[in-house]
Amino acid sequence: MSEIKGEILIKGGFVIDPAQNIDGDIADIAIKDGKIVERVSNAAKVIDAKGKVVMAGGVDVHSHVAGPKVNVGRLIRPEDKLFKSGVAHAPTRMEMGFSVPSVLKTGYDYARMGYGFVMEAAMPPIHAPHVHEEIHDTPIIDEAALPVFGNNWFVMEYIQKGEIENTAAYIAWLLRATKGYGIKIVNPGGTAAWAWGMNCLDLEDKVPYFDVTPHQILTGLMQANEYLGLPHSIHVHQNDLGNPGNYPVTLASLKLAEGVKTKNKFGREQVMHSTHLQFHSYGGDSWATFCSKAKEVMDYVNKQKNITIDLGCVTLDETTTMTADGPFEHHLHALNHLKWANVDVEMETAAGVVPYIYSKDVVPNAIQWATGLELALYSKDPMRTFITTDHPNAGPFTRYPRVIKWLMNKKSREAVLASMKKSDKVIDATTIHTIDRELNLYEIAAMTRTGPAKCLGLSSYYGSLKPGMIADVAVYDLNYKDMPSDPEKIESAFLRAAAFVKSGEIVVRDGEVLSHGHKKTVWVNPKMKENPQVKRDVTESFTKGYYTVGLTNYPVREYLAPHPFVIDVDVEA
Amino acid sequence: MATVTLTPTKTPELMLEANSVTPDAFAGKNAEQIATLECREGKTHVTIGDFFTVSGNAGATAAETDIVIAGDCTRVKYIGSKMTAGTVTVNGNADMYVGGWMKGGKIHIKGNVDSFCGIAMEGGEILVDGRAQNHVGCAYRGDWRGMKGGTIRIKGDAGNDIGTFMLGGTIIIEGNAFIHVSTHAEGGTVIVKGNVDGRVGGQMVKGTIYVFGEIKFMMPGFKKVDKVDLEVDGTKATFDHYIGDLGERHPKSKGKTVFADLYLKA
Ligand SMILES: [Zn+2]
16 A cells, blocks of 8 residues: 555654553554554664654544635635745745645644644535545645535435435445545535525424435434444534534434444444534523533533544634535624625535634633533543544644643643633633643543544554554654643644654654655445446436536546545445 | 945846845844845845845834835835834835835835835835825735724825725825725725725725815715815815715614715815
């Protein structure tokens, strides 16, 4: 699989690998020809990791980094690049942007943080060729993309008729056609309703025309996912995102996983991944009574073992929101009066983009900040709780190190809280000030690499330092035995890895990018016997002119993903 | 006060991006050190000394530093950008972004300026003896946070997009202006002594515009409410008072809706 040759020895670091229950043991990590191995020869290049922490490369379960929606963000926000476009220094090329960085900056910045795999969280199927072009142009990191299914006309029609097998066959076709990874669901039914200027804020709200409910869409897609036995579970952005008092809808959605069993050969244990849970964990009935319900939500998540979550932490930055949740973006634009872009994507989905400034002095923003951190601090299972910022919706991914700092260091959280203009109001509406917990490096490793890799069904390739794994190894300048008392040093260590080896190649030293690496595009190929009805339905949608393109022009051609890493799934029906 | 004089020695092949030609960057440096300050020409790094001879040492602070450019800067951008104090005088023309993001001090351009003069300015004064191209005192592309303070005076004509997204400060165009004045503005004052073609105050939320000449095409979103006698920039006259843009959202203050004001000399 890998064209990278050569041996590397990462020597004498504090190794942290939750997949092997290794927590700070001093050990060497050997790498040969792109894989982690038991031992290497004396000729191996040596990276001295003495006094530093060694982890597997980071795995990001949810980030918006490629495709038309991200590009709309870049287009409508030239000011996002102002004074943030440095001069290129060889071997890197020019980098631009902050909240919607250029593809080059995206690849470089993830690599600088020691991340090796990133999941693009929402691919509009018809625009999959564009998504793959951008993925290919993003250097170093391996990537995959989740096509959106939760408002797809075929899916809603099959589910309305209770046809799970047809739903699954359609999904299998679409994953192959788009070189997609799994099933993303964004505001199930609500985005389709948006075409009528409506929304689905409750699980039982009917989607106009299609006569299905978010409840049926979620359940149907969850069943289809397990029917196919995909590496990842359904990946859900729930209804009623971002509104006061939405946590009961969140809990009701999570409860749909109760009693559902996984069926897969990829080591995945969950049947539902609930993304950017921060945006879905609110109490109150207005912005005046807005409050955190992180504790209530996590009490449920902790006991319901077949779900995983990611945080979607608000980082208190000026950023760009972008989602297939079209109605939400319109709602946000009406709140902040900033520019708004809206796109309808044929029979498949929609998207909206609006800039947003999260201010620590605006009470609801400050409560959102606290809510995201509380979710992690209340988690009893770091292997099911992943650090994200729903990049760039709650903040740019380059703030992960800052989120890690806040989670590992109470003093740093309190400093932010104390600096807020209305900290008393924030304290009234949250519990963050009562939490003493400080996460340790082992828990951070679970939340940023081992856990997400397992959730994505990729634990045989990423997220661990076991021999046989892809050699993605990050070295951070942190002394496991003597952690810095200054929390800023935690952030700076995670922001600029002391070294990062990607697929067996040294791509970063002392936070500087040395190489464009050998990136791969990961996609899932479900092998399923042909389903004549679905084949006919798909063909008709093109021949009858429902789509604006022809069937032969729809799929992603090979040349758009020239370095594929294909995961075959044999569907046993 | 200390004066540093830059005398142009050659014309840049591309445009020279002279972000470091500011009293702030010069402060505390002697002529030799100033000559080594970095600029850019395209993607290459160059120095001030590559294009100018430098004479005189700067003062200890920006406020104690005067810069005189003794010649033409038609191909030099960003003169005085982000400066906070002191003065810059150009005895000739200047290219784009004169005084962009400037916070204080004074800039005097004795010739013409290209576009984006005083873009996103926060304070200080810019005086242009000649004319200006487009985007005087506007916001950066895409940004909704435009000029916040300070004064820009253009003695000649100006082009389009004057004071776009303006929030504060004053822009005076002593000649004529083309189109788009105070578009999307939420504050600030624009005075045009001559004529304007049109699109004056489109989508304007708050702020004030005075036009001494004619507006060839009035925006339909402005409504005449009364006639007032005013003294504007030293001239006493009677003005027709319009409010608008009625097609745009407007904030309320003490129960009353706040509109943008447009005064057209009667
Ligand atoms: Zn997202």
